[in-house]
Amino acid sequence: MAYAYLFKYIIIGDTGVGKSCLLLQFTDKRFQPVHDLTIGVEFGARMITIDGKQIKLQIWDTAGQESFRSITRSYYRGAAGALLVYDITRRDTFNHLTTWLEDARQHSNSNMVIMLIGNKSDLESRREVKKEEGEAFAREHGLIFMETSAKTASNVEEAFINTAKEIYEKIQEGVFDINNEANGIKIGPQHAATNATHAGSLFLRLAAQTGPLAHSLTLSSCPAET
Amino acid sequence: MLTRVKSAVANFMGGIMAGSSGSEHSGGGCGGSDLPLRFPYGRPEFLGLSQDEVECSADHIARPILILKETRRLPWATGYAEVINAGKSTHNEDQASCEVLTVKKKAGAITSTPNRNSAKRRSSLPNGEGLQLKENSESEGISCHYWSLFDGHAGSGAAVVASRLLQHHVTEQLQDIVEILKNSAVLPPTCLGEEPDHTPANSRTLTRAASLRGGVGAPGSPGTPPTRFFTEKKIPHECLVIGALESAFKEMDLQIERERSLYNISGGCTALIVVCLLGKLYVANAGDSRAIIVRNGEIIPMSSEFTPETERQRLQYLAFMQPHLLGNEFTHLEFPRRVQRKELGKKMLYRDFNMTGWAYKTIEDDDLKFPLIYGEGKKARVMATIGVTRGLGDHDLKVHDSNIYIKPFLSSAPEVRVYDLSKYEHGADDVLILATDGLWDVLSNEEVAEAITQFLPNCDPDDPHRYTLAAQDLVMRARGVLKDRGWRISNDRLGSGDDISVYVIPLIHGNKLS
Numbered sequence: 001m002a003y004a005y006l007f008k009y010i011i012i013g014d015t016g017v018g019k020s021c022l023l024l025q026f027t028d029k030r031f032q033p034v035h036d037l038t039i040g041v042e043f044g045a046r047m048i049t050i051d052g053k054q055i056k057l058q059i060w061d062t063a064g065q066e067s068f069r070s071i072t073r074s075y076y077r078g079a080a081g082a083l084l085v086y087d088i089t090r091r092d093t094f095n096h097l098t099t100w101l102e103d104a105r106q107h108s109n110s111n112m113v114i115m116l117i118g119n120k121s122d123l124e125s126r127r128e129v130k131k132e133e134g135e136a137f138a139r140e141h142g143l144i145f146m147e148t149s150a151k152t153a154s155n156v157e158e159a160f161i162n163t164a165k166e167i168y169e170k171i172q173e174g175v176f177d178i179n180n181e182a183n184g185i186k187i188g189p190q191h192a193a194t195n196a197t198h199a200g201s202l203f204l205r206l207a208a209q210t211g212p213l214a215h216s217l218t219l220s221s222c223p224a225e226t
Numbered sequence: 227m228l229t230r231v232k233s234a235v236a237n238f239m240g241g242i243m244a245g246s247s248g249s250e251h252s253g254g255g256c257g258g259s260d261l262p263l264r265f266p267y268g269r270p271e272f273l274g275l276s277q278d279e280v281e282c283s284a285d286h287i288a289r290p291i292l293i294l295k296e297t298r299r300l301p302w303a304t305g306y307a308e309v310i311n312a313g314k315s316t317h318n319e320d321q322a323s324c325e326v327l328t329v330k331k332k333a334g335a336i337t338s339t340p341n342r343n344s345a346k347r348r349s350s351l352p353n354g355e356g357l358q359l360k361e362n363s364e365s366e367g368i369s370c371h372y373w374s375l376f377d378g379h380a381g382s383g384a385a386v387v388a389s390r391l392l393q394h395h396v397t398e399q400l401q402d403i404v405e406i407l408k409n410s411a412v413l414p415p416t417c418l419g420e421e422p423d424h425t426p427a428n429s430r431t432l433t434r435a436a437s438l439r440g441g442v443g444a445p446g447s448p449g450t451p452p453t454r455f456f457t458e459k460k461i462p463h464e465c466l467v468i469g470a471l472e473s474a475f476k477e478m479d480l481q482i483e484r485e486r487s488l489y490n491i492s493g494g495c496t497a498l499i500v501v502c503l504l505g506k507l508y509v510a511n512a513g514d515s516r517a518i519i520v521r522n523g524e525i526i527p528m529s530s531e532f533t534p535e536t537e538r539q540r541l542q543y544l545a546f547m548q549p550h551l552l553g554n555e556f557t558h559l560e561f562p563r564r565v566q567r568k569e570l571g572k573k574m575l576y577r578d579f580n581m582t583g584w585a586y587k588t589i590e591d592d593d594l595k596f597p598l599i600y601g602e603g604k605k606a607r608v609m610a611t612i613g614v615t616r617g618l619g620d621h622d623l624k625v626h627d628s629n630i631y632i633k634p635f636l637s638s639a640p641e642v643r644v645y646d647l648s649k650y651e652h653g654a655d656d657v658l659i660l661a662t663d664g665l666w667d668v669l670s671n672e673e674v675a676e677a678i679t680q681f682l683p684n685c686d687p688d689d690p691h692r693y694t695l696a697a698q699d700l701v702m703r704a705r706g707v708l709k710d711r712g713w714r715i716s717n718d719r720l721g722s723g724d725d726i727s728v729y730v731i732p733l734i735h736g737n738k739l740s
Contacts, residue, residue: 040291042295043282045278045281058281070707074288074707075288
């Protein structure tokens with residue numbers, strides 16, 4: 001249960017593009033073919049490992065329907081990462097990306113990492129949006145991009161984990177103020193404890209005694225060395 | 227010291243430790259904080275949230291509105307939505323529960339008459355109603371619907387406990403009277419165990435009238451029961467239900483009081499419950515939550531709030547009768563403002579427990595004490611401590627930095643209002659709305675009714691989630707959106723920073739039931 005960091009994600013995009021399915025595939029490793037409408041926000045969570053550190057992803061899966069937009073808008077706040085999802089078999093969901101992006105940029109903190117996801121890559125025969133178009137849109141707007149299939153699980157892990165890596169790097173670079181929870185990042189209990197007693201031989205002794213703390217030592221000394 | 231460190235650590239860990247603090251130091255004497263929790267903290271059971279989801283829901287920054295999931299249903303397609311406060315407490319201190327209760331006669335319970343005897347009598351009733359009752363009732367219980375809403379303060383303990391246990395007290399109280407309630411053709415017996423007066427309700431009036439005239443029916447003649455020469459109050463069935471609910475609240479409060487030596491049951495809570503029994507809604511309220519019915523666009527208030535202002539006279543009277551409860555620190559009199567020492571001997575406006583108007587009195591030394599009730603509106607407090615005057619728990623609550631207990635001034639007694647569902651043919655948009663003060667602080671009854679009457683007709687009447695969506699809409703309207711200067715609602719008014727919980731209960735199902 002102990003984690004070094006907790007990252008908050010939000011999943012956005014038109015209704016029916018597979019936001020809930022991506023989450024379910026990532027957290028439960030299963031696919032649900034029936035479309036249950038999300039009527040507000042639902043949550044998922046999973047632990048991942050980056051650079052030897054346990055990171056907890058807290059994922060907010062929002063309703064895509066227009067009528068819920070006013071409600072879901074407030075959920076951008078305090079998100080460190082966003083998965084912006086469209087459906088490669090429905091051109092309109094791709095066309096709406098600009099609106100989603102504007103919404104996200106307006107209501108989130110400026111450092112939020114956005115991953116653009118073209119979902120349903122398993123339905124190649126019904127494809128309406130070329131992969132190159134997705135890549136171009138991502139490049140143009142400074143997003144990371146991936147095509148996924150929540151059904152076959154293709155690239156699902158990668159989509160969530162690569163977003164986390166990007167956030168993690170930003171932390172290393174000092175872009176994120178990790179002490180401000182409004183950035184969507186929380187330091188795990190152990191790290192908070194070590195941060196409080198920063199530096200000094202006492203800290204070193206403590207770190208030597210317990211496994212997970214040793215990681216935190218490398219972490220906090222990392223930026224200084226590079 | 228240990229406790230202090232412990233709680234510091236618990237705070238540090240974002241409350242994660244709160245549930246797991248051990249019970250090994252129960253003799254600490256620090257307000258029972260070392261005792262185990264009676265129930266772990268969580269959100270209402272019917273939401274079915276995992277631990278992770280509970281954690282997500284406690285986001286004071288984005289304040290997610292939680293609703294019933296797609297896959298979950300409450301009785302009557304009841305809608306529910308809630309949101310956490312803007313940071314005033316780690317936890318959402320509102321709690322709720324919703325169940326169908328089955329009330330059966332307790333095995334070995336005392337009944338008014340032996341069964342065989344009553345069966346014989348019932349079958350002799352002219353309309354055969356008694357006979358029919360006998361057929362289906364004996365072993366089967368009555369099922370009743372139960373909704374509850376609690377708003378905790380000074381900790382979530384009491385609200386969590388009440389949300390888990392109050393329904394059992396309700397069931398238990400109803401068990402004692404279930405046989406009487408089933409027999410709707412006969413008024414409840416005045417005295418149990420006595421041979422009851424089995425005259426049907428309507429002819430009984432005649433008998434009583436006759437007895438008032440002086441016993442015209444030949445007293446003493448063989449076969450005639452002895453005529454009564456005193457009047458007897460007729461107690462209708464619904465008054466027994468009201469009494470049962472009042473007793474249930476009292477028993478719940480007593481249980482919290484008893485168990486606080488074994489468990490850490492922090493704080494206190496308001497309680498608002500609805501019980502639907504035999505075609506009637508019983509709305510019992512102790513505190514400042516509120517219930518209204520919106521029927522065909524019309525508002526029918528189903529509760530009133532109990533605050534220092536609304537209960538001023540009761541509180542003042544208690545303090546007047548039992549001045550030691552004020553610990554020599556407070557005065558039970560009310561003045562328009564604090565009295566200053568230099569005003570001694572002057573005459574100032576005041577009012578006592580027996581007044582609604584104001585009069586002048588000469589200022590004495592005692593009048594310089596802090597007033598029992600002070601502040602206006604939402605800021606009104608009893609002994610500068612608490613802003614709600616009825617509810618459950620709070621047994622250890624004291625005036626800050628003193629040994630003066632607040633509890634004697636708080637009452638666990640609810641006000642119960644009854645609504646007869648059968649008297650009106652309800653449509654799909656006729657609803658009962660229950661909400662904690664987080665909603666009502668910022669929205670008036672009229673605004674809530676207007677929102678509902680705008681929202682519901684725009685939903686598919688067959689959508690099982692329409693009432694949950696309506697509840698979500700109400701929470702959204704009360705929470706508002708986060709702008710530069712905090713949470714804002716319509717007309718740039720301040721949104722509610724409190725926990726907000728809302729039920730929207732469609733009444734059309736009540737008609738189907740009866």
